[in-house]
Amino acid sequence: MVELFVKDKRLQLLGLIIIFFILCSIITPSEQNILWRFPALIAQLPILINEFVDYLMFEFMPIEIFDPEIEEYEEKPLFKEITRAIARGILFSIDLIREILLGGVKTIVTFTSWDFVSENKWAYWPALPWTVVSGIAIFIGYTLKGSSLAILVCFSSVYIAVFGQWEPAMETLSFVLIAAPISFLLGLGLGVLGYKNKNVEIALNPILNIAQTMPHFSYLVPVMVFFGVGDHAGAIATIIFATPPMVRLTILGLKNVPIEISEAGMMSGCSNFQLLFRVLIPSARRDILIGINQVIMQCLAMAVIASFIGAKGLGFNLLLALNQLRIGQALELGICIVLIAVSLDKLSLAWANKQKNYFANKSFFHRHKYILIIIFILILGSIVAYLGNFIFRDTYNYLYLIPHNKGITTENFWQAGVDWIWDTFFFKLKVFNEFLIISVLMPMKQAYLSMPIVATFVLVMGVGYIVGGIKSALIVGGFLLFIALTEWYDRALITAYMTTFGVIVSAIIGITVGSLCAQHQLSTKIILLVCDTFQTFPSFIYLIPVIMLFGVTDTSVLIAVIVYATIPATRYTVEGIRSVPESLHDAALMSGVNRIQRWLKIDLPLAFPHMMLGVNQTVVFALFMVIIGAMIGTDDLGQYILKALSDKNGTGNGLVLGLCVAFIGLAVDHLIRTWAAERKKILGL
Amino acid sequence: MPKKDHILKKRNPVIECHSVYKIFGDNAEKMLKNVDGNVDPKLFQEAGCVVGVNNASFEVYDGEMLVIMGLSGSGKSTLLRCVSRLTEATSGNIFVNGQDLLSMKNRELIELRRNKMGMVFQSFALLPHKTVLENIAFPLQIKGQSTKDSINKAFEMVELVGLDGRENYFPRQLSGGQQQRVGIARSLAVEPDIWFLDEPFSALDPLIRKEMQDEFLRLQGVLSKTILFVTHDFDEALRLADRIAIMKDGVIEQLDTPANIVLNPATEYVRKFTEEVPREKVLKIETVMDPVDDTESLSDLRVLRDAIIETVAEEVLNEKQPVQVVDNDNKLVGMVKPSKVIHILFGKTTSIAQSSASNK
């Protein structure tokens, strides 16, 4: 009996659940009962963090700095000077690109002075006409992948221009064009260090884990404190978020370079430097370029969130529109962001897959073909823009720059659509909404909140033990302990309940849809394409249609969560099932198995570990969305993070809250990964 | 056959290895010191170490091709990597052109590799982002040669390995055999004196492999490099080698000429390899040669004492009388009776080994 219990994990799990429920029923809920809730022992942690940050920013290592305005040396804290210098550098670069795209005087001011600019009317940098920017983008698309990509890019830029969003779009773009290269270089550098030095990699791993699971919001406060508010702060928050995938892909790519290739490099007499830059990095080119693609996507995903701390552009306008409940406008802006995201995504992927061709003895024109064509577009566009001066005498020169919100707009149409939906379906939606809230969500929330802490520990650590032994139990227990000792344990439970609900529904939908679509070649292709496209949408975008349909309620958040988190569940299911060896299918066919049996007996068990990795992603996606849902109004951790944003001393709160969310994600991540790795090993995959 | 050994010994050794050990594991060095060179693989395995190379000593002479043969996991690649210093030997001495390889600084090592060594890999190891031409020119560019010079040289190499017209292909557009030609061309681009090849043909289909071996022999005929060639294929070793080193569990079991290995396998393990080998493919005429007997009249046909029996068997069998055997200077050194050749071709293996041994 005991032996059976030691061996059979299902039996162990059953026992664990029984103990869990017994504990739940015998522990009395009371604030004084330590078995019910732990005291908030680390409630002081946020305050300590704040004090530390203050010390760092205002007192640590004062240095003498010459202040030209009062012509005297002044004591300034070192750290603040460093962060301010970084901020100025980044801001200057963003403004520079912004003015190349949109015109302006700030760059000239930097090198001269405001007086100089106001005295000299000519000292103004003209914008690139939108036709030139679009033309160059279209041309790049064409050279990288041919007319299909050119058409996509053309459609995107015309859409943006026609709807009068050119200026904010270029603001967003300028911010991406700075944040993305910095993230790329940072990620590449750290990745190379991690590859070269095992200890660095070991040290990087937890940092990357946390950075990738912390909700975007919680970075914002510390970034604001260190770097101030503005485009640069947005860029820095974006860089923090976009670098980790680049680091991971760099390490992965370098590790995947066959050892013999690096040996071939060494035998060719490469020095360490040559080996790295001429053999290893070029051989890892594909992974590294996919990293760049990831970086760009992350940057756009942050476009909206960065506007919380002052980044201008589409995201800022979108946020404004959402706040004013101008759904139509939000929708238009959302489409602009999606179009930029999809275009940049396709462009960078096309670049990743492009192999350069080498031919000796090229003619002058061949060698400089691209530059010449770009110059040609520039001149042509400028002439057209100049002619526009004469055509649009009385209005704006639509061939030069289309001013913000002076294009056509379909806002009224959408608004009418929303009104119509509300009028027509109001009752039905309301009934559904109430049913969901009263019959499903509230009971579930109550159930989560009425779990005694000790029972939760037993359950979580028990599952950890069953999945991965003592080590796993301690890891997940540690994560839980941190959350339990903060003052936000109940909030964390609410986050957990919303995430659980979202994950369960997403997983059911995703696995069903994925399994069905994986049955056919064509439907597989289509569903993967759909997943790809939806994945490029910045998470915020999902909120727009749900608010349209369900207004500002918990239901909206959950539906956004479900839509967003279903993507990875579907994708991983399809991939998992498609990777089941064909020979097994043939073997099954020979033994007269029908479709359903095949699915149940072969596809599901074999694809299950991979599908669980999809569920893992689903959890991370769902957590992010739940936190972003705080925008609409929830009462979980996200709401507190949002509050920390407007609090001067929010740094500590923001970080600790962010860690709470990250730890929920990491605990699940750890359990699922350990389980899937074990399972895959058993199945010999 | 003793004569050739004699000639070899007079030449300079290009590579010398003395008691080379390579043991993978954390405190391999310490353990090795403790046992004073007497490595017991089991003992080491218990301590978490893997014995790669166990006390290997050999020389490779100028212009000689030494083939290292052994089953997978026997330590061939490890030995080769020690000699090219892609891994650091745990203990022992290695000399290349008289220089102590293991005490070389990084700079000197890079110089040595840039000018004196070339290596071919089992998996081709071409740079995926470079074309055929760029791959071949790569070692030259690394040395600092101008693009133009290196590309010109690469064109020459492309012709040498017969890849004309495919200069601008990427590795992924080539078949395995073609890729390995690129690998060979790249390793030869710097005109190295020493050529390492680690199972260069093992990843190829049998027909292509045969073709590449012929090509390789042709190249070596032109270039006469000093070669260390690794293979797990005994037939390949017999075809190519001047001498063969047979490895098992990191130990060199026997190092000798192909014929001697087939005729006198030193251990049971080596004998297993030689059992199935057709004698006529390895034995030279001199192994079945008799001293010239004035009483017998000889045929007019002359064969070289170094000729492999298989290649001249038909001609010899067409003669009624014993055939004259001559050396490279066309001087008569003996005679061979057709009956002996028939015996080699159709007789039982053991008796042949004995008969040819008694022949000596």
Ligand SMILES: Nc1ncnc2c1ncn2[C@@H]1O[C@H](COP(=O)(O)OP(=O)(O)O)[C@@H](O)[C@H]1O
């Ligand atoms: N980097 C390494 N670390 C540990 N063991 C190794 C390493 N490289 C090779 N070995 C071990 O050394 C032995 C010889 O390997 P190798 O030289 O590659 O064999 P071969 O080339 O003859 O197939 C094998 O048992 C192998 O597992």
Ligand SMILES: [Mg+2]
């Ligand atoms: Mg090998």
